[in-house]
Amino acid sequence: xxxxxxxxxxxQAQSTPTSKPQNPALKxxxxxxxRFRLPSRNWMIFLTITGSFTAAILYDRREKRRAxxxxxxxxxxxxxxxxxxxxxxxxxxxxxxxxxxxxxRTAREHFKEYVKPILVAAALDYxxxxxxxEGDIRAAFAEQIRKQRRRAGEASTVVEETTTEDxxxxxxxxxxxxxxxxxxxxxxxxxxxxxxxxxGLHEGWLGPLDPPEAAPEEVTVPETPExxxxxxxxxxxxxxxxxxxxxxxxxxxxxxxxxxxxxxxxYVAPVDYSSRPLPPSVPQSLDGSIPIVFPHILGFLNTPxxxxxxxxxxxxxxSVGRDVAAIVLASYARPYADxxxxxxxxxxxxxxxxxxxxxxxxxxxxDATPLAGNYEQQSQLExxxxxxxxxxxxxxxxxxxxxxxxxDDIVLDRRIASRMQRFVLSPEEHARAQxxxxxVEYIIGENRPPSVSFWQRMWIKYGYGEDPExxxxxxxxxxxxxxxxH
Numbered sequence: 001x002x003x004x005x006x007x008x009x010x011x012q013a014q015s016t017p018t019s020k021p022q023n024p025a026l027k028x029x030x031x032x033x034x035r036f037r038l039p040s041r042n043w044m045i046f047l048t049i050t051g052s053f054t055a056a057i058l059y060d061r062r063e064k065r066r067a068x069x070x071x072x073x074x075x076x077x078x079x080x081x082x083x084x085x086x087x088x089x090x091x092x093x094x095x096x097x098x099x100x101x102x103x104x105r106t107a108r109e110h111f112k113e114y115v116k117p118i119l120v121a122a123a124l125d126y127x128x129x130x131x132x133x134e135g136d137i138r139a140a141f142a143e144q145i146r147k148q149r150r151r152a153g154e155a156s157t158v159v160e161e162t163t164t165e166d167x168x169x170x171x172x173x174x175x176x177x178x179x180x181x182x183x184x185x186x187x188x189x190x191x192x193x194x195x196x197x198x199x200g201l202h203e204g205w206l207g208p209l210d211p212p213e214a215a216p217e218e219v220t221v222p223e224t225p226e227x228x229x230x231x232x233x234x235x236x237x238x239x240x241x242x243x244x245x246x247x248x249x250x251x252x253x254x255x256x257x258x259x260x261x262x263x264x265x266x267y268v269a270p271v272d273y274s275s276r277p278l279p280p281s282v283p284q285s286l287d288g289s290i291p292i293v294f295p296h297i298l299g300f301l302n303t304p305x306x307x308x309x310x311x312x313x314x315x316x317x318x319s320v321g322r323d324v325a326a327i328v329l330a331s332y333a334r335p336y337a338d339x340x341x342x343x344x345x346x347x348x349x350x351x352x353x354x355x356x357x358x359x360x361x362x363x364x365x366x367d368a369t370p371l372a373g374n375y376e377q378q379s380q381l382e383x384x385x386x387x388x389x390x391x392x393x394x395x396x397x398x399x400x401x402x403x404x405x406x407x408d409d410i411v412l413d414r415r416i417a418s419r420m421q422r423f424v425l426s427p428e429e430h431a432r433a434q435x436x437x438x439x440v441e442y443i444i445g446e447n448r449p450p451s452v453s454f455w456q457r458m459w460i461k462y463g464y465g466e467d468p469e470x471x472x473x474x475x476x477x478x479x480x481x482x483x484x485x486h
Contacts, residue, residue: 071321079123101389145204152281190294207267
């Protein structure tokens with residue numbers, strides 16, 4: 001029995017692989033004998049999924065930075081152009097509104113992430129018109145156009161309050177400061193903002209300068225109060241509590257009423273566009289505009305779509321960068337087309353029939369027809385409406401005839417639509433952008449800096465070195481401690 005157990009133990013010892021002896025130095029340091037081996041099945045699945053997702057994010061962010069750098073380099077030469085002292089830098093107008101069902105911070109982040117870097121690279125000035133609720137952009141843009149018409153000399157009974165912008169404008173005008181010659185432009189972010197932009201454009205140019213008269217309120221005759229008796233006079237008048245109702249503090253009531261106040265009502269309805277004359281100050285061609293895509297979707301069930309967009313931001317940066325570079329360069333602008341190829345025929349034809357059915361009878365002027373064709377403006381960013389939150393598509397049951405800028409169809413007047421222009425990137429500039437991306441060409445008027453290795457960039461980034469290009473631009477000061485120093 002002893003022999004059999006000894007032979008079994010020796011056989012088991014021979015079958016067990018001997019472990020590699022530990023390094024004596026590591027053993028003396030007290031470190032354990034770590035054996036490298038493949039992870040288990042579950043760990044392999046976890047590392048594969050997380051590694052693939054991390055690699056997809058890193059690749060997407062690298063391509064995103066590469067696309068943004070391409071469009072920034074395309075317009076960077078504008079920042080080096082000299083500007084006379086009496087001229088102000090060219091200014092763009094950015095229209096920014098909170099997306100349906102969300103706050104304004106999301107729209108601001110989209111602007112800072114994809115639009116602002118290109119504007120900063122070109123050293124352009126811009127004015128942002130923000131809207132927190134539906135109708136704010138429409139009201140602000142229409143009022144801006146009406147102020148422009150009043151400055152042009154059109155008669156109006158409105159007494160404008162002097163603002164800081166007016167004081168600065170008059171001061172610059174008195175000393176001879178003028179704007180930089182060249183086309184301006186409007187940069188509209190999102191389909192919902194684009195709808196309000198079109199609505200405000202028509203209201204500003206076709207609407208009156210004076211606000212419309214408010215509808216007369218119904219006069220209610222107060223009931224004759226009862227004469228209090230002597231017994232009632234002695235009894236304190238304390239209102240009886242109503243069942244199911246909770247009294248609110250006065251401050252909360254004022255806050256609640258302030259929140260219910262909406263934007264300024266529209267001065268003119270879309271059905272009245274055809275009956276309104278054009279003002280004498282309207283230009284033959286309006287400032288060019290360009291709609292910027294703003295994909296925004298909410299909801300837990302849409303998580304796969306949101307994840308897909310999160311790891312494919314490079315495509316969004318490419319699309320937005322191309323459009324922003326087109327309006328920054330402003331080298332080519334074309335009128336918006338009037339063709340059925342720019343949208344869904346069924347949707348646009350239904351919109352046209354609904355608008356034409358509201359025209360006054362006997363109006364057969366072709367220039368006064370609000371919808372005489374399938375305008376390109378109607379189909380811009382149309383796919384974004386399908387992703388709006390369902391709460392936005394609900395209409396007010398108490399006031400079903402209330403105008404909704406986001407839900408109502410876009411109504412265009414031919415006289416205004418024909419004056420609108422869209423900035424596009426010319427083929428020459430697009431080819432130069434491709435050469436910049438390939439490294440064949442660099443910024444106009446500048447030499448390509450020498451390449452820096454990855455490790456040197458890390459050395460400079462974390463404060464252990466100095467960028468050689470930055471060192472060349474540092475001023476060289478003399479010796480102030482010498483004999484001739486003061």
